[in-house]
Amino acid sequence: MLLSDVVLLDYKRCNRRPFLDFYGDPNQQEAQRDFLFKLREENKKQVLEILADSFYHQPETAFQDWQTSGQETLALMEQGVDCILNGVLWQTGLAGWNLPFSVRETVTLLASPSLLVKQPGSSIFGDWQYEVVSVKLGRRPKPEYKLVAAFQAKLLALMQGSELVNPRLIVKSRSEYRINLTTWVSRMEEILTAVLAMLISRQEPEVFISRQRCNLCQWQSFCYDIAQEQAHLSLLPGVTPSRYEVLKKLGLTSLENLAQGNHFLLAKELGKDVAFDLKKQAMATLYQKPLLKSGSPASVLETIPTAHREIYFDIEAEPERNLDYLLGVLIVDYQQQTETFYPLIAETPEQEAEIWEKFLELVFLDPHAPIFHYSKYEVETIRRLAALYRTSRTQEQLLLKRLVDLHDRVTRYMILPTENYSLKTIAQWLGFQWRETGVSGEQCVCWYDQWLKTRDRDLLKAIIRYNEDDCRATYELKNWLVQFLSSHDPKTEQHLHQVQSI
Ligand code: SF4
Numbered sequence: 001m002l003l004s005d006v007v008l009l010d011y012k013r014c015n016r017r018p019f020l021d022f023y024g025d026p027n028q029q030e031a032q033r034d035f036l037f038k039l040r041e042e043n044k045k046q047v048l049e050i051l052a053d054s055f056y057h058q059p060e061t062a063f064q065d066w067q068t069s070g071q072e073t074l075a076l077m078e079q080g081v082d083c084i085l086n087g088v089l090w091q092t093g094l095a096g097w098n099l100p101f102s103v104r105e106t107v108t109l110l111a112s113p114s115l116l117v118k119q120p121g122s123s124i125f126g127d128w129q130y131e132v133v134s135v136k137l138g139r140r141p142k143p144e145y146k147l148v149a150a151f152q153a154k155l156l157a158l159m160q161g162s163e164l165v166n167p168r169l170i171v172k173s174r175s176e177y178r179i180n181l182t183t184w185v186s187r188m189e190e191i192l193t194a195v196l197a198m199l200i201s202r203q204e205p206e207v208f209i210s211r212q213r214c215n216l217c218q219w220q221s222f223c224y225d226i227a228q229e230q231a232h233l234s235l236l237p238g239v240t241p242s243r244y245e246v247l248k249k250l251g252l253t254s255l256e257n258l259a260q261g262n263h264f265l266l267a268k269e270l271g272k273d274v275a276f277d278l279k280k281q282a283m284a285t286l287y288q289k290p291l292l293k294s295g296s297p298a299s300v301l302e303t304i305p306t307a308h309r310e311i312y313f314d315i316e317a318e319p320e321r322n323l324d325y326l327l328g329v330l331i332v333d334y335q336q337q338t339e340t341f342y343p344l345i346a347e348t349p350e351q352e353a354e355i356w357e358k359f360l361e362l363v364f365l366d367p368h369a370p371i372f373h374y375s376k377y378e379v380e381t382i383r384r385l386a387a388l389y390r391t392s393r394t395q396e397q398l399l400l401k402r403l404v405d406l407h408d409r410v411t412r413y414m415i416l417p418t419e420n421y422s423l424k425t426i427a428q429w430l431g432f433q434w435r436e437t438g439v440s441g442e443q444c445v446c447w448y449d450q451w452l453k454t455r456d457r458d459l460l461k462a463i464i465r466y467n468e469d470d471c472r473a474t475y476e477l478k479n480w481l482v483q484f485l486s487s488h489d490p491k492t493e494q495h496l497h498q499v500q501s502i
Helices: 006-015 016-023 034-051 067-079 143-160 181-202 218-228 242-251 255-260 264-270 272-287 297-301 348-363 377-388 393-402 406-413 423-429 441-454 458-486 493-502
Strands: 002-004 083-084 090-094 108-111 115-122 126-135 168-170 177-178 310-319 323-333 338-345 371-373 403-405
Touching: 002 006, 002 181, 006 143, 006 181, 016 181, 016 218, 016 338, 034 083, 034 115, 034 218, 034 441, 067 083, 067 090, 083 143, 090 143, 108 143, 115 177, 126 143, 143 168, 143 181, 242 264, 255 272, 264 272, 297 458, 310 348, 310 377, 310 441, 323 348, 323 377, 323 458, 338 348, 338 458, 348 393, 371 377, 371 458, 377 393, 377 403, 393 403, 403 406, 423 458, 441 458
Parallel strands: 002 108, 126 168, 310 371, 371 403
Antiparallel strands: 083 115, 090 108, 115 126, 168 177, 310 323, 323 338
């Protein structure tokens, strides 16, 4: 059995994933997302930028042939080279690892740290040894990074016959952290034990859909189908892994049970507000009815302005370049009965200033038109671009005052019978269809990257279509909210409560 640092990382994120990678049907696996390739490329670039003008070596053989690549890494360490990029470490058997059971199967441990850097010390090679430097794209030193670095450091210490050396972790901002192995080796060994136990016993972990971690996983459709078949509570917004454990303890593992569950017991475990929201969410989903979470329909309606001209705004960004390359503006004029979409696109990153100026001109043609959008990102971007391109404070403030974040209105006041509160899920529930099927904002990031390399205009057209549909979906949602709030009978909620208590 081959257990690598990647398996450990995956297990920390989702314990089901290594299980499926080992024992799942490969035909059920989807192709890797373009976005993952892009992230890998960015990570390679990040490591090379850190190395800058430094001299380094690397194994000649690709990682796929990890045995040969590992032997080449060992040879480089024996030579005492200063720095090894993408070295490969491996060990057959579990000698030296603190595991509470003996494993009959032959286990090979494998790791590939970003860098191995020579240090003074003592090892089987002589009066030098190597330290692990792990370079990650994340902004923070996440626990899973520390776990992987601890695994690599321990494997390295066993291979080079040295003491454990605290590894270094470098994140996106180039901030550097020393990982304290006194804490992290024991945690890492606990997780290694758990992975081994799961794989040896072939115990398939329960499915648990979490948008954040499942979105880039190749088993997403497979797991999602199972979750739907089981009507799994992870499909209910607000049910996190830790809350799910509490629900299991209380025996509330179905929608019906949760909707009818004892509010006081639930509130005791999760707090009054969470218990209230979860039960109401279960009711909305069970009866497929949108509900009001708080406030009266009239008071919520007051927070959603209506004007004879309205603007719907959505941005496409390239986080790696810190670039907002498409400012999509849909202007709906009820008097003229027109809907006009303006895709303000930077064909090169340098054109960002130009599209910002065009955006200001466009939205100030009618300085009173409310600007609807669906996330905090638009507010943050306006602040960033205003500061970067020295927009006057007055103009910036006038603009910010006109913004209406429908995500805020929906999550603050509504409970919808949807699996999450993303614009895509809600608009699709309303019947809206994107012309580009199966596309996400992440895919647009990849397309824009390809556009910059290939100048293939079809890519830009696809991004613009996607962005226009985001604006139109926001428009659709706004109309639905106004209609719902104008006709909603507050007795609906009371009635459902009564049905539940029968
Ligand atoms: S899709 Fe989600 S639940 Fe399934 S293996 Fe991947 S991360 Fe885990």
